[in-house]
Amino acid sequence: MPGGYFGRALLVDVTGGRASSLALPEPVLRGYLGGAGLGTWLLHRLAPARVDPLAPEAPLAFVFSPLVGTPLTTSAKFAVVAKSPLTGMLNDALASSHFAISGKLTGHDAIVVRGRCARPSVLLVDGAGARLVDAADVWGLPAADAERELVARLGRGWRVAAIGPAGERGVRYATLSHDGRHAGRGGLGAVLGAKNVKAVAVHAATKVAPADPAAVLAAARDLRARSFGPATAKYRELGTLANLLTFNAINTLPTRNFTAATFAEAPRLAAEDLAEMRRVARNSCASCTIGCEHVYRAGGGKSARVEYENVFALGPLCGVSDPDAVLTASARCDELGIDTISAGGTVAWAMECAERGLLDAPWLRFGDGAALLRALDEIGRRDGLGALLAEGSRRAAAVVGRGSAGFALQVKGLELPGYEPRTLQAMALGLAVNARGADHNRSGAYEADLSGDLDRFAGGEAHVRATVETEDRAAVMDSLILCKFLRGVFTDPFAEWAGLLRTVTGWDVDATELQATARRIVLAKRMFNLREGWTPADDWLPARLLEEPLTLRSGRVASLSPATLRAMVDGYWAARGLDRDGRPTSECAVDLLLTEAVAT
Amino acid sequence: MVLAGGRSSRMGSPKSALEWYGSTLLRRTVSIVARAIAGPVVVVRAPGQELPDLPPDTEIRQDPYEGRGPLQGIAVGLAALAERADVAFICSTDLPFLHPAFIHAVLGAVGPDVDVALPVARGYPQPLAAAYRTSLAPLVESLLAADRLRPAFLFEKCRVVRLDDAALRTDPQVAALDPDLDSVVNVNEPGEYEVARARPEPAVTVECFGSAAGRRGSGPHAVRAATLARAAAAISLSLDRHVLAALNGEQITRDDHLPLTAGDTVAFISSDAGG
Numbered sequence A: 001m002p003g004g005y006f007g008r009a010l011l012v013d014v015t016g017g018r019a020s021s022l023a024l025p026e027p028v029l030r031g032y033l034g035g036a037g038l039g040t041w042l043l044h045r046l047a048p049a050r051v052d053p054l055a056p057e058a059p060l061a062f063v064f065s066p067l068v069g070t071p072l073t074t075s076a077k078f079a080v081v082a083k084s085p086l087t088g089m090l091n092d093a094l095a096s097s098h099f100a101i102s103g104k105l106t107g108h109d110a111i112v113v114r115g116r117c118a119r120p121s122v123l124l125v126d127g128a129g130a131r132l133v134d135a136a137d138v139w140g141l142p143a144a145d146a147e148r149e150l151v152a153r154l155g156r157g158w159r160v161a162a163i164g165p166a167g168e169r170g171v172r173y174a175t176l177s178h179d180g181r182h183a184g185r186g187g188l189g190a191v192l193g194a195k196n197v198k199a200v201a202v203h204a205a206t207k208v209a210p211a212d213p214a215a216v217l218a219a220a221r222d223l224r225a226r227s228f229g230p231a232t233a234k235y236r237e238l239g240t241l242a243n244l245l246t247f248n249a250i251n252t253l254p255t256r257n258f259t260a261a262t263f264a265e266a267p268r269l270a271a272e273d274l275a276e277m278r279r280v281a282r283n284s285c286a287s288c289t290i291g292c293e294h295v296y297r298a299g300g301g302k303s304a305r306v307e308y309e310n311v312f313a314l315g316p317l318c319g320v321s322d323p324d325a326v327l328t329a330s331a332r333c334d335e336l337g338i339d340t341i342s343a344g345g346t347v348a349w350a351m352e353c354a355e356r357g358l359l360d361a362p363w364l365r366f367g368d369g370a371a372l373l374r375a376l377d378e379i380g381r382r383d384g385l386g387a388l389l390a391e392g393s394r395r396a397a398a399v400v401g402r403g404s405a406g407f408a409l410q411v412k413g414l415e416l417p418g419y420e421p422r423t424l425q426a427m428a429l430g431l432a433v434n435a436r437g438a439d440h441n442r443s444g445a446y447e448a449d450l451s452g453d454l455d456r457f458a459g460g461e462a463h464v465r466a467t468v469e470t471e472d473r474a475a476v477m478d479s480l481i482l483c484k485f486l487r488g489v490f491t492d493p494f495a496e497w498a499g500l501l502r503t504v505t506g507w508d509v510d511a512t513e514l515q516a517t518a519r520r521i522v523l524a525k526r527m528f529n530l531r532e533g534w535t536p537a538d539d540w541l542p543a544r545l546l547e548e549p550l551t552l553r554s555g556r557v558a559s560l561s562p563a564t565l566r567a568m569v570d571g572y573w574a575a576r577g578l579d580r581d582g583r584p585t586s587e588c589a590v591d592l593l594l595t596e597a598v599a600t
Numbered sequence B: 001m002v003l004a005g006g007r008s009s010r011m012g013s014p015k016s017a018l019e020w021y022g023s024t025l026l027r028r029t030v031s032i033v034a035r036a037i038a039g040p041v042v043v044v045r046a047p048g049q050e051l052p053d054l055p056p057d058t059e060i061r062q063d064p065y066e067g068r069g070p071l072q073g074i075a076v077g078l079a080a081l082a083e084r085a086d087v088a089f090i091c092s093t094d095l096p097f098l099h100p101a102f103i104h105a106v107l108g109a110v111g112p113d114v115d116v117a118l119p120v121a122r123g124y125p126q127p128l129a130a131a132y133r134t135s136l137a138p139l140v141e142s143l144l145a146a147d148r149l150r151p152a153f154l155f156e157k158c159r160v161v162r163l164d165d166a167a168l169r170t171d172p173q174v175a176a177l178d179p180d181l182d183s184v185v186n187v188n189e190p191g192e193y194e195v196a197r198a199r200p201e202p203a204v205t206v207e208c209f210g211s212a213a214g215r216r217g218s219g220p221h222a223v224r225a226a227t228l229a230r231a232a233a234a235i236s237l238s239l240d241r242h243v244l245a246a247l248n249g250e251q252i253t254r255d256d257h258l259p260l261t262a263g264d265t266v267a268f269i270s271s272d273a274g275g
């Protein structure tokens, strides 16, 4: 077995509490690495075609990676992979910290949960295998409280990933979290909740050695030193919220449901000021030397994790500028266990519907922080308007109709992150074509838009190339797994990542192989989606972005025409070896290793 | 379109290569035109003329003849643009205070019944700071064939709207940012160049975000700077690979030589914005 792997996944059927082991052939490990990549392979093998994501048979996989457990900075991460109840497509979300290390050291490269418990339960996995315990007393608690309670009860060394009340109630964008880090997007919390599983607890039972421990140590020292440099300064100093004022200055801060890209009151929510007034702590995940997590004081004696995405989605996107309201809303999302981006996106859509008279909710108005909090609470309880909004903006718009789908800002059902596509046209393509839907972590094409190397207002061939390249890099980082916030320290990424993988696994892997691996992972995600009913219309953006020009602060206008997007999507499909309908051609000769024999 | 030919005989050295705050006069003019328009920028040079470094997207065309005057260069440029644009702004190299607002105003004056928008600014007609319909190309060619080499011959045969100082200033941006119509000030001899070079640099606003803010704070800072590099220097910011700039909230750039004009806002941002 190569270093860094156990070569097996634990399959747990929570219906009857039985567990079995699935052997993971070495070519599959080498071809998919771990994390999001290996999770995609597992979903191909284990998810019944066209399965309902909330059905007992739908698998949910916690997937580790070869680098987990090494001293390489930012490597303590795990992927949670399942078919999304929000998009109906493949969803992989990452979280981090000790759960990754202890979960892997149960002796498995992945833990896959299937079935449905008869009553609310917690799944425990340690050296003795898997077992279920009753969760009646933690059911209904916020994820962090349940985690705290379970750790106190189970004792030292147990690490817990849990869902909040929203996951229990099937909110389609419920999260799953560990130690304050959320596997946030796509509703994985609802998948676990549908299995009647409140939490998964893991305890390390064994060790795994890298192929060349001395070389790993040397690489870890080097990476650690580089992680203190200017390439990560933003994350250490202000965290991702530093983006808020920058994006406001460059017309890329989506505001009031993407009707504007600047928010006059943005300075009230700026990291620069909040940090001065309200910062209470700076935290980091296990095995991380960057420490990007900035915790701020919210209202009511609470504190809130602050990142650009949650402030954008609960602030400018809903027109809310009161820092207390935004930070309280962020803390409320964490308590309920819902994705802040999808929550903000869905509420912003509902605010616009209410203002246009399409929804009977006169209390719901842009800019009203109290209304935002009420909407979040109703979503968490699935009552009142929350029953509709818990379904996400795409499904809600299908119910409301009357043109409201045109301003439901989602792709494949996943609400857009805080990047304005009309002024970031490489990102526009990245959001349209990515397998997970509109997401900034699987497509980092905004890097090209913000590099100054291309015209971010006029999409074209350079934008297609940038989209493919950033998607490939993300596929490898999410599978190795390394934190994206470290990406700036790599000057020759694929070669450097191949070097790290060599020292851990002993494989003679090089940059070329890793680039092929990236293509395989991206294609495998697409193939999964095709199997589940993807159509060419799914690689597209909502009407607002293509039909409504955006007025910039200068008075100039930015627009993204359907023809420009069509040309970019076609170019992307061609670059990926797909035909004019986005399906693989015979020249698309990537072996997805889906027929590799496995033993259980 | 920028005509870079011309003899520069009174200047004594090629005007296109004249130093302008670490850059050159031609580069400045080309970049200002590029900022103001949506389409391509074409530089027309004299046969064999060497040009200084120019922005990467600049198209260069060669005038087949030397010394036949501006109409010859206009013909080359109009022919180059005829397929891609209805109207072209055409200017000479030596306009150190050319402002994008002026270009917008002149281009905006070419209505459906107009072939040429000709500023008559600061007392003189300005055929080399004017807008022309590209469909004039055959007419210009016929004038050249008849050896009628002066722009005035062209204006006799097409529909010209003349824009005096007052007309130009009706554009609010021009009135605010180029009230003295300095856009048409040209430099023909060393003394004029020295005077122009001694003027204060344009008044611009600088803001800093993310790691670029550092101890200097986010601003806004009011500074005088003719280029991006000068704006960074004015707030003691080093323009290394960790810093990018957005001009007026729009294009992102690392171009040190990017010319600035009065009223511009430069936002310095860290190169890892996003994510």
Ligand code: SF4
Pocket: A074, A075, A096, A235, A283, A284, A285, A288, A289, A290, A291, A292, A293, A483, A484, A485, A486
């Ligand atoms: S940079 Fe932030 S998200 Fe990444 S590993 Fe470190 S603390 Fe966690």
